[in-house]
Amino acid sequence: MxxxxxxxxxxVVLTGCARSDRPADAPFAELVRDGGWSVVAVSDGNSTAGIxxxxxxxxxxxxxxxxxxxxxxxxxxAGVNRFSGAYRITEEGGLSIGPIAAxxxxxxxxxxxxxxxxxxxxxxSTSIERDGNTWVLRNEDGVTVRIVHAD
Numbered sequence: 001m002x003x004x005x006x007x008x009x010x011x012v013v014l015t016g017c018a019r020s021d022r023p024a025d026a027p028f029a030e031l032v033r034d035g036g037w038s039v040v041a042v043s044d045g046n047s048t049a050g051i052x053x054x055x056x057x058x059x060x061x062x063x064x065x066x067x068x069x070x071x072x073x074x075x076x077x078a079g080v081n082r083f084s085g086a087y088r089i090t091e092e093g094g095l096s097i098g099p100i101a102a103x104x105x106x107x108x109x110x111x112x113x114x115x116x117x118x119x120x121x122x123x124x125s126t127s128i129e130r131d132g133n134t135w136v137l138r139n140e141d142g143v144t145v146r147i148v149h150a151d
C-alpha cells in the first residue's frame with residue numbers, strides 16, 4: 001500500500017513540475033487568453049512606428065469567448081484611448097479582429113496619429129505567428145503589430 005502511495009505521489013509531483021503556465025509551444029489561442037500583452041512595434045512594411053511612452057503603456061489583451069471558445073474579446077490601451085472589440089481564430093489558423101470601438105478622448109497630435117495607425121493595423125490583422133518570445137499580428141499588406149507578454 002505504501003509503495004502504491006509513493007508511486008502516485010511521485011506522478012503528481014512530476015506532473016506538477018512539468019507543467020508550465022506559459023509553455024513555449026502553446027497554441028496562439030491559449031497564450032493570448034493568458035493575460036496582457038505589451039505592444040512593442042507597429043510597422044507598415046517600410047517603416048516601424050516608435051511606441052509612445054504612455055501611462056499606462058500601449059497594450060492589448062485577448063479574453064476567451066464565453067460560449068464557443070473561438071470568439072472572444074480584444075481590449076487594451078492605444079496611447080490615449082481604451083479600445084475593445086471582437087476577435088476570432090479561424091479554422092485555418094487565421095485571425096479576425098473587429099470591429100474595434102474606442103473611447104473618444106483627445107490627445108497630442110503625434111499620439112493620436114500613432115493610435116489611429118495602431119488600431120487600424122490591429123483591426124486589419126489576418127494572421128498571427130510566433131517569432132521567439134514575440135507574437136506578430138500581420139495583415140495581407142504586410143502591416144504588423146508585435147506584442148510580448150506583459151510581465
